[in-house]
Amino acid sequence: xxxxxxxxxxxxxxxxxxxxxxxxxxxxxxxxxxxxxxxxxxxxxxxxxxxxxxxxxxxxxxxxxxxxxxxxxxxxxxxxxxxxxxxxxxxxxxxxxxxxxxxxxxxxxxxxxxxxxxxxxxxxxxxxxxxxxxxxxxxxxxxxxxxxxxxxxxxxxxxxxxxxxxxxxxxxxxxxxxxxxxxxxxxxxxxxxxxxxxxxxxxxxxxxxxxxxxxxxxxxxxxxxxxxxxxxxxxxxxxxxxxxxxxxxxxxxxxxxxxxxxxxxx
Numbered sequence: 001x002x003x004x005x006x007x008x009x010x011x012x013x014x015x016x017x018x019x020x021x022x023x024x025x026x027x028x029x030x031x032x033x034x035x036x037x038x039x040x041x042x043x044x045x046x047x048x049x050x051x052x053x054x055x056x057x058x059x060x061x062x063x064x065x066x067x068x069x070x071x072x073x074x075x076x077x078x079x080x081x082x083x084x085x086x087x088x089x090x091x092x093x094x095x096x097x098x099x100x101x102x103x104x105x106x107x108x109x110x111x112x113x114x115x116x117x118x119x120x121x122x123x124x125x126x127x128x129x130x131x132x133x134x135x136x137x138x139x140x141x142x143x144x145x146x147x148x149x150x151x152x153x154x155x156x157x158x159x160x161x162x163x164x165x166x167x168x169x170x171x172x173x174x175x176x177x178x179x180x181x182x183x184x185x186x187x188x189x190x191x192x193x194x195x196x197x198x199x200x201x202x203x204x205x206x207x208x209x210x211x212x213x214x215x216x217x218x219x220x221x222x223x224x225x226x227x228x229x230x231x232x233x234x235x236x237x238x239x240x241x242x243x244x245x246x247x248x249x250x251x252x253x254x255x256x257x258x259x260x261x262x263x264x265x266x
Contacts, residue, residue, distance in 0.1 A: 006031040011234060012039045017121060018264045019046060022237035026213060026255035027248070032058035033211050033259040034066045034114075038073055043122040045073045048259050050115040050134050050211035052184065057112025061099045065114045065185050068095040078120050081127075085196035088129035092116065092185060092192060099186040113186030117148060117209050124265070125198035126207065131191065132184045135215060137223075139206040144224040151183035151191040205265040206233075213258030214240060217247035233262045 006025035013019065019039065025031045032051035038044060049065045051058030072091040078084055095116075102110035115132025128136055130148040138145050149155060157174055160166045183191035201207075206227060215223065218240070226243065230236045237260055248255035 009234070009237065010037075012037060012044075014039045014041055014044060016042065016123060016266055017044065018233065018266070019044070019261060020233040020237050020264075021046070021048075021259070021261040022241060023259040024213075024241050024245075024257070026245075026257050028254070028257050030056065030059055031257055032062055033213070033257040034059070034062035035259050035261065036066050036070055037261070038070060043120070045070065045078065045118065045120045046209060046261050046263065047116065047118045048134055048209045048211060048261055049117075049185075050132065050213070050257070050259070051112065052114065052181075053110060053112030053186075057102065057110040058114065060102065060110070061112040061114040061186055064099055065092075065095040065116050068098065069116070069118055073120070081122060081125065081198065084120055084127040085129075085194045088118065088120075088127070088194045089192055092129060092131060092189065096185045096187075096189050100188070102186075113184040115181075115184055115211070119207060119209065119263070121201070121207075121263070122198075124201045126201055127195055127198060129192065129194040131189050131193075132181055133179075134211045135209070137208040137210075137220075139208065139224065139227060140202065140204070142224075142228055144208075144220055144227075146220070149191075149193055151181060152178060153180045153182055154178035155191070156182055201265045203265060207261075207263035207265070209261040209263070211257065211259045213256035214244055214260050216256065217244040217251070227262070233264055236262060 035048045037046040049062035051062030115134040117134045120127045133150040136147040
């Protein structure tokens with residue numbers, strides 16, 4: 001749900017899936033994550049966004065992105081499965097345009113933006129889209145695979161290295177800044193990923209969608225261990241929240257906003 005509440009938990013289900021969405025403000029002064037979902041009898045859409053930008057810009061950007069995507073879904077734009085990958089790209093471009101035009105009270109550009117991960121599930125077929133460094137994982141047979149790429153400077157370095165445009169020593173020199181975002185909604189989205197062909201889900205699969213406020217504190221192995229060890233996904237998100245809180249305290253850092261959605265396939 002797009003909400004002014006800083007911390008919330010929501011559960012919805014239909015004949016194909018059960019979804020638990022959880023968000024925590026962490027130690028931040030403002031909740032800049034936004035998330036929401038629509039579940040119909042045979043299909044559904046889930047969106048998780050992580051906003052960035054001061055003066056409430058990040059909060060506004062993430063809320064706009066969620067609204068634009070869900071409005072398109074309500075209007076039936078995602079009804080034809082053969083077009084979903086392209087529709088995702090068009091709708092995210094619409095959100096990018098709206099966010100890039102945001103202005104402050106003095107008329108200056110707000111310079112805000114947001115990541116996005118979104119999934120559309122129709123029956124047992126899943127389609128997804130991603131911009132930025134929020135993530136989607138698939139858990140099947142006790143194995144967890146990251147579906148999305150992190151659109152960070154590290155990705156650009158890797159691509160340029162593979163193309164022979166830079167050297168390995170240059171990549172090493174840039175390591176400290178490799179986590180910087182190079183694509184987000186609001187900056188023209190130079191990188192956007194989506195699948196045009198459906199991926200078929202199986203009973204027992206879990207889809208995990210998260211902002212970086214979870215995985216920056218907990219490793220993939222820890223996340224998989226927690227999710228696999230707890231049958232109830234409502235309890236799972238609470239444990240993930242507590243473990244992330246403990247990890248941030250142990251690291252001596254202020255905890256970021258965190259949003260996670262777990263989709264359990266029937």
